[in-house]
Amino acid sequence: MSILVIAEHDNQNLKPVTLNTVAAAAAIGGDIDVLVAGKGCQAVADAAKQIAGVKKVLLADNDAYEHQLAENISLIVAEVGKNYSHILAPATTNGKNFLPRVAAFLDVAQISDVIKVESESVFARPVYAGNAIATVESLDAIKVLTVRGTAFDPVAAEGGSAEIEALSSDQDAGISRFVGEEIAKSERPELTAARVIISGGRGMQNGENFAMLEKVADKLGAAMGASRAAVDAGFVPNDMQVGQTGKIVAPELYIAVGISGAIQHLAGMKDSKVIVAINKDEEAPIFQVADYGLVADLFDAIPKLEELL
Amino acid sequence: MKALVAVKRVVDYEVKVRVKPDNSGIELNNVKMSMNPFCEIAVEEAVRLKEKNIISEIIVVSMGDKESQKQLQTALALGADRAILVESSDDLQPLTVAKLLKAIYDKEQPDLVIMGKQSIDGDNNQTGQMFAALAGLPQGTFASKVDVADGKVDVTREIDGGLQTVSLNLPALVTTDLRLNEPRYASLPNIMKAKRKPMETLAPADLGVSGKEHFKTLKVESPPVREAGIKVESVEELVDKLKNEAKVI
Numbered sequence: 344m345s346i347l348v349i350a351e352h353d354n355q356n357l358k359p360v361t362l363n364t365v366a367a368a369a370a371i372g373g374d375i376d377v378l379v380a381g382k383g384c385q386a387v388a389d390a391a392k393q394i395a396g397v398k399k400v401l402l403a404d405n406d407a408y409e410h411q412l413a414e415n416i417s418l419i420v421a422e423v424g425k426n427y428s429h430i431l432a433p434a435t436t437n438g439k440n441f442l443p444r445v446a447a448f449l450d451v452a453q454i455s456d457v458i459k460v461e462s463e464s465v466f467a468r469p470v471y472a473g474n475a476i477a478t479v480e481s482l483d484a485i486k487v488l489t490v491r492g493t494a495f496d497p498v499a500a501e502g503g504s505a506e507i508e509a510l511s512s513d514q515d516a517g518i519s520r521f522v523g524e525e526i527a528k529s530e531r532p533e534l535t536a537a538r539v540i541i542s543g544g545r546g547m548q549n550g551e552n553f554a555m556l557e558k559v560a561d562k563l564g565a566a567m568g569a570s571r572a573a574v575d576a577g578f579v580p581n582d583m584q585v586g587q588t589g590k591i592v593a594p595e596l597y598i599a600v601g602i603s604g605a606i607q608h609l610a611g612m613k614d615s616k617v618i619v620a621i622n623k624d625e626e627a628p629i630f631q632v633a634d635y636g637l638v639a640d641l642f643d644a645i646p647k648l649e650e651l652l
Numbered sequence: 653m654k655a656l657v658a659v660k661r662v663v664d665y666e667v668k669v670r671v672k673p674d675n676s677g678i679e680l681n682n683v684k685m686s687m688n689p690f691c692e693i694a695v696e697e698a699v700r701l702k703e704k705n706i707i708s709e710i711i712v713v714s715m716g717d718k719e720s721q722k723q724l725q726t727a728l729a730l731g732a733d734r735a736i737l738v739e740s741s742d743d744l745q746p747l748t749v750a751k752l753l754k755a756i757y758d759k760e761q762p763d764l765v766i767m768g769k770q771s772i773d774g775d776n777n778q779t780g781q782m783f784a785a786l787a788g789l790p791q792g793t794f795a796s797k798v799d800v801a802d803g804k805v806d807v808t809r810e811i812d813g814g815l816q817t818v819s820l821n822l823p824a825l826v827t828t829d830l831r832l833n834e835p836r837y838a839s840l841p842n843i844m845k846a847k848r849k850p851m852e853t854l855a856p857a858d859l860g861v862s863g864k865e866h867f868k869t870l871k872v873e874s875p876p877v878r879e880a881g882i883k884v885e886s887v888e889e890l891v892d893k894l895k896n897e898a899k900v901i
């Protein structure tokens with residue numbers, strides 16, 4: 344078996360979710376190579392070669408890959424990946440964007456959002472917003488998988504000593520162009536990697552009130568999340584949405600404030616180790632998954648919580 | 653300009669699905685079915701582009717059993733001009749759907765293809781991207797804003813870190829995210845009018861696509877249930893439990 348893992352990065356830093364994806368590759372077993380495609384991304388390759396268990400790092404450094412445009416990245420991944428038995432990418436918005444194109448080029452299926460490796464060709468994945476778990480067997484010669492990071496403990500970022508091989512590939516499809524980006528800057532930990540998350544829902548009433556949650560987050564070193572309703576209402580930006588169609592998180596502690604607990608929200612957070620719900624409606628479905636439920640008005644409870652921490 | 657919109661019939665988003673006792677799949681008997689919510693957003697976006705006179709014709713297509721006609725009817729009532737059903741009682745896998753769409757794309761030559769980012773049954777998030785690759789098109793996935801002008805479409809995309817804007821040459825594929833628009837409801841007169849709009853039915857074989865299986869579903873199980881915990885009486889008790897019982901803070 345030879346497995347190609349596509350590194351997630353921003354040309355400077357290797358994103359930790361790559362380590363979870365390598366863990367999924369290790370569960371399959373076999374030689375693991377990592378592809379770093381980007382521009383001016385030598386530092387990423389230098390980080391990738393230290394990942395425990397990685398045999399070789401392939402570095403494709405070219406203008407065409409600077410912004411991870413799916414049209415270009417899918418070409419190089421298909422070109423390199425066709426010699427492997429498995430191609431894995433994290434199930435991030437980036438992985439979800441280019442990897443299905445790779446599968447189509449190779450005329451194979453993509454198994455999305457793998458949460459468990461049963462064997463080299465059998466994988467488990469959630470369907471119906473996590474209300475069912477499907478076990479599927481791939482019949483393809485090349486298995487193309489996106490990996491749900493929270494389902495695999497990361498391998499060590501250090502300890503490996505892979506060689507770096509530079510590729511001269513410059514696959515520019517020439518049909519798309521990067522225009523711009525608004526990336527939320529935050530001192531807080533990244534949602535999908537945070538140990539503690541505090542999320543607000545429609546019950547927060549407006550964006551300003553999220554400042555209350557921020558104070559709690561500061562004390563706990565927590566990341567901030569939100570329900571779809573809070574994002575749709577414009578209280579907070581889209582990158583904070585947790586759920587079936589937002590981010591999937593599994594922190595040690597998840598605190599849901601003014602969130603009712605719709606199945607689509609639960610799909611994104613019910614694998615958290617400890618769940619706290621603060622809601623004034625004692626019938627709210629969120630209490631069915633909460634380890635500790637507090638029936639209270641959040642406008643009383645949150646300031647008090649902050650004070651006691 | 654022509655737009656092609658793909659819509660899928662799925663279990664309604666409000667249904668709490670149950671796994672069949674023999675673990676072969678999901679219980680679908682007597683379960684409410686609807687248009688996939690992301691596909692509703694795709695139809696709405698096409699209709700808005702038509703209202704702005706950017707699009708002149710909207711073709712809506714679905715792959716599935718005969719019942720999918722209902723979702724096509726809904727799309728026609730919302731403003732699509734004609735419908736194509738690729739009828740099959742098989743469980744069509746995403747790559748097969750993408751190939752069928754590619755065949756329809758070749759026949760119809762639309763300038764813009766709009767799809768949902770994800771079907772809420774399979775949660776695959778891949779059919780649009782696969783189709784775009786097969787058709788050699790650029791893609792604007794997870795769109796929260798779409799601007800068509802001068803042979804290009806600018807798409808603002810919801811990505812993990814925030815928002816990204818790309819500019820794509822037409823023809824192009826767009827997949828919708830939740831905040832692209834808020835779909836309208838079909839009015840009664842439009843529902844009546846939709847019945848007179850053309851609906852064509854094709855078989856996968858008519859399009860030269862075989863439904864080769866790329867994977868087999870071995871079993872479908874319920875996820876482990878989370879035990880409901882306890883209710884605490886006060887914030888003090890909550891903090892105490894988190895510190896001394898759960899030991900997470």
Ligand SMILES: Cc1cc2nc3c(=O)[nH]c(=O)nc-3n(C[C@H](O)[C@H](O)[C@H](O)COP(=O)(O)OP(=O)(O)OC[C@H]3O[C@@H](n4cnc5c(N)ncnc54)[C@H](O)[C@@H]3O)c2cc1C
Nearest residue numbers: 544545546570571572586587588589601602603608623641
């Ligand atoms: C296709 C699709 C995809 C979706 N994807 C997602 C997703 O990824 N993530 C997601 O979150 N949702 C998603 N949803 C939406 C989901 O169905 C719910 O509508 C949403 O999660 C509700 O958000 P909420 O709990 O904040 O709001 P509501 O359901 O309105 O709940 C607000 C809660 O706040 C409580 N509250 C109000 N005031 C106070 C107060 N003063 N003190 C304490 N409690 C108070 C109320 O009792 C209530 O329980 C999706 C829906 C669809 C159709």
Ligand SMILES: Nc1ncnc2c1ncn2[C@@H]1O[C@H](COP(=O)(O)O)[C@@H](O)[C@H]1O
Nearest residue numbers: 658659715767768770771776777778779
């Ligand atoms: N059987 C189908 N018929 C029509 N469109 C489909 C079908 N399956 C998937 N799609 C389209 O592809 C999108 C993404 O689906 P998926 O890749 O299954 O998550 C959906 O929102 C639809 O627009």
